[in-house]
Amino acid sequence: MNIAQNVKICKVTCEKCPLQEAAFFRAFTPEEARFMTSFKAGELNVEPGATILVEQSHSAHLYSVLQGTAFRYKTLEDGRRQIMNFLFPGDLIGLQGSLTGEMQHSVETLSPVILCVFERNRLAELYREFPSLAYDITWMAAREEQILDESILNVGRRSALERAAYLIAYLYARARAVGLVAGPRLKMPVTQSLMADTLGLSVVHTNRTLKRLSGLKLIRWRERGCEILDEKRLLQLAQWDGLSEQPRPYL
Amino acid sequence: MNIAQNVKICKVTCEKCPLQEAAFFRAFTPEEARFMTSFKAGELNVEPGATILVEQSHSAHLYSVLQGTAFRYKTLEDGRRQIMNFLFPGDLIGLQGSLTGEMQHSVETLSPVILCVFERNRLAELYREFPSLAYDITWMAAREEQILDESILNVGRRSALERAAYLIAYLYARARAVGLVAGPRLKMPVTQSLMADTLGLSVVHTNRTLKRLSGLKLIRWRERGCEILDEKRLLQLAQWDGLSEQPRPYL
DNA sequence: CGTCTTTTTGACCATTTTCAATCAGTGTGG
DNA sequence: CCACACTGATTGAAAATGGTCAAAAAGACG
Numbered sequence: 144m145n146i147a148q149n150v151k152i153c154k155v156t157c158e159k160c161p162l163q164e165a166a167f168f169r170a171f172t173p174e175e176a177r178f179m180t181s182f183k184a185g186e187l188n189v190e191p192g193a194t195i196l197v198e199q200s201h202s203a204h205l206y207s208v209l210q211g212t213a214f215r216y217k218t219l220e221d222g223r224r225q226i227m228n229f230l231f232p233g234d235l236i237g238l239q240g241s242l243t244g245e246m247q248h249s250v251e252t253l254s255p256v257i258l259c260v261f262e263r264n265r266l267a268e269l270y271r272e273f274p275s276l277a278y279d280i281t282w283m284a285a286r287e288e289q290i291l292d293e294s295i296l297n298v299g300r301r302s303a304l305e306r307a308a309y310l311i312a313y314l315y316a317r318a319r320a321v322g323l324v325a326g327p328r329l330k331m332p333v334t335q336s337l338m339a340d341t342l343g344l345s346v347v348h349t350n351r352t353l354k355r356l357s358g359l360k361l362i363r364w365r366e367r368g369c370e371i372l373d374e375k376r377l378l379q380l381a382q383w384d385g386l387s388e389q390p391r392p393y394l
Numbered sequence: 395m396n397i398a399q400n401v402k403i404c405k406v407t408c409e410k411c412p413l414q415e416a417a418f419f420r421a422f423t424p425e426e427a428r429f430m431t432s433f434k435a436g437e438l439n440v441e442p443g444a445t446i447l448v449e450q451s452h453s454a455h456l457y458s459v460l461q462g463t464a465f466r467y468k469t470l471e472d473g474r475r476q477i478m479n480f481l482f483p484g485d486l487i488g489l490q491g492s493l494t495g496e497m498q499h500s501v502e503t504l505s506p507v508i509l510c511v512f513e514r515n516r517l518a519e520l521y522r523e524f525p526s527l528a529y530d531i532t533w534m535a536a537r538e539e540q541i542l543d544e545s546i547l548n549v550g551r552r553s554a555l556e557r558a559a560y561l562i563a564y565l566y567a568r569a570r571a572v573g574l575v576a577g578p579r580l581k582m583p584v585t586q587s588l589m590a591d592t593l594g595l596s597v598v599h600t601n602r603t604l605k606r607l608s609g610l611k612l613i614r615w616r617e618r619g620c621e622i623l624d625e626k627r628l629l630q631l632a633q634w635d636g637l638s639e640q641p642r643p644y645l
Numbered sequence: 646c647g648t649c650t651t652t653t654t655g656a657c658c659a660t661t662t663t664c665a666a667t668c669a670g671t672g673t674g675g
Numbered sequence: 676c677c678a679c680a681c682t683g684a685t686t687g688a689a690a691a692t693g694g695t696c697a698a699a700a701a702g703a704c705g
Binding site: 585586587597598601602604605615617618 | 682683
Binding site for chain 1: 692693694
């Protein structure tokens, strides 16, 4: 397993956080930004395909994605893997570990990723000094819950075709919000094997299902990626309303 | 649909919250308890089978379960239902609604339930005045995430038999923590149809699967309930480690 | 150009669903 | 007390969905 190393000295101050640019994110107040800069312990540059966190391990750090994409997954002892969610810029990584100190899932990068690194044990300080940021963290946790809820509905009650339609529409919506789409194209390296492990299907059946979506002219599959041809009908097929468009916080 | 009404005047003060008794919960400090008493707007008594919250609706309130059990679910337009999680005493209800103000799931009671009612718009106050309680809320949200993660793994990657084993072991563990078991018996009215909607299976197949677990002498099914005969082998079959035993916060 | 990963296909098998009844337990009103 | 209506549990048979195995085709990459 290719474990992430390579701590970079270079540190983008949070006052100049590139994510502030996106209208999609709620901007920090000057005080918040100042605090975050001090709260941020450093940056971590990670290669594609590297493992950031490992199930069962303990991490003193909390991360947020500054750039790139990754995914969160669990595995059963016999190797079966289930992807729980994908991580995009602005997303928090490892908050769950605050409970027992032990991670219950692993995180692996899809693309080159830059992470902001925070000390888990300074979290109490953040809660004391900046209730607004504390609220943001709760907000993000609650949003993750909503997404996971939809995911359970997806895997539990939708057919293979509907499931795939939902997943693609979901990834497209999230990627678009952070500028990771070029026209109909998802700028994110996803393999069908990853999709299978997200959908709870076999790779073979995932392939057949994607072909079926292609046949319906809803998508087109390209080397490690996906083009969305008819977003509206994808949403319709999945019986999904789409993501809320309102601005969200980030760390 | 049987909507919850019946707001009770009677108000248990949080200083004397009966949940404090359980060693399972982190007790409030006197200041926290005093604040919570003022934060608590009232109590709601709800009958079994009543709907507390409805998907797509807006609620000015946040609830926590003081007594009884309930479940959280989503439905597709064509009626398919998926249960996301069950609610036990100490659990928070409706935090997710803080984001858009619109609930993305419904909540229905299983037994008679007593809820503590809080004003959603006073949440900022709680975050300002009591960082420790704010942290508790985040803690609970993060714990819910962990449970949902396991649930996705369950529905996505476990076989029907393993899935059922996990669900029963999970319910048993949670019920035990709050004193809702009598020996091997789950004191909680669950129908096979509810289990089916949690497992992402049809009722018929759920029934066959439970029979199979009975055949293996792992459980015994009783009128609207379940006896656990061999918890260890259930955990083993599901390849699950069980719930963390450490004390947890509650509201 | 050769090696590796990813995608694709076919044939066959297993799991799960659906449909249709039946059975058991509970509560109701006559 | 009994007939009747309900809900929940159970069963069988047929059909559909999805999985497994094996292999080939198509890209990706050094």
